[in-house]
Amino acid sequence: MADTAAPETATSPSPGAVVDAAIVAFAHNGYDDVKLNALARTTGMSKRMIHYHFGNKRGLYLAALKVASARITPPQDIATRSYAAPVEGMRRYIDALYHAFLDHPDGVRLVLRENLDPVAAEEDAAALVSENEVLLHVERLLLAGQDAGAFRPGISAVDLLTLVASLCFFRVGNSLTALSVSDVDFASRRNVDGMRRMVIDTVLTFLTSNIPYSGYESYLEPTPTAEEETADVYSDDGGLI
Structure with a gap:
């Protein structure tokens, strides 16, 4: 044909x-x-x-x-770099993540719209997720910093990405409100750099502060998959007896 x-x-x-x-x-x-x-x-x-x-x-x-x-994630070459100091590695990666959001505002707007008014079905959304490699790299940076005593325990990669994404999405999603209420223009060169410093300093302060350990492994807990829940049932005593 x-x-x-x-x-x-x-x-x-x-x-x-x-x-x-x-x-x-x-x-x-x-x-x-x-x-x-x-x-x-x-x-x-x-x-x-x-x-x-x-x-x-x-x-x-x-x-x-x-x-x-995919565009609001750092370039792959950033993820493959290694740094002797965990703090510097985290600083560079968060900086790259901020610039990925900064350079693709319409991508940010589209992701925001999808979250507020979903079009993709659940099975489609799973295939669209591009955060897995980002999570894995942030997790590696976290573990290196925690093992070295540079970062406090009780923080996960999900916690950090939630913190960064919240500030980066706010810059796009609330720009008109910030301008009308606070006279803050997020698009000005001064505030683009100011928000960059805020994001990096917030993350590093969050990681290196002297807040006592809460006993939790993280602030946020992902919902376990059906396979993980089944595995937990069998892991307690090695069976259902």
Whole structure:
């Protein structure tokens, strides 16, 4: 059977360019208000070819959300670097994470929208998560710092990423409120650097403070998977007897 899709030419917009346009459109307008006809006019890719590459509007949305999520994580080369001092390693990584959020505001907006008005199904969301490698790297930095006595116990990678993401999402999601209530312009060069220093100092102070150990392994506890719950049942006495 002949391919029903029209052949692409050297001047045809790439699927990646369409995804970039979709991130902006979905981030600013929401899923329901984005029309493929409008995206076709904006990108120069026909609606037929959009369907060919992404299946439908939902497929394009999921592709945009996946790219947006990946962009607000530090580059892979940052994760492969090693530092003699755990504090310096954590400082550099949090700095890179802040700049990933800073450099992709529309990606941040799209992720915020998805959290407030979900479109992706639960099974889709699991496939879109790009935080696993970030969590693993932060966990390695944490363990190195705790083993060296530089970081206090009772803090997990999830705790740290929650702290960083909260400040970074606030910068985008509450920019208009901050400007109208406090006259703070998060987009000014002074405040871009000020927020960077705040994020780094908050994390390092959180890690190195003399707060007494609470006895908990972390502030936040992930919900165990069904497999983990089953394993816990059998791990107590080696069986159900």
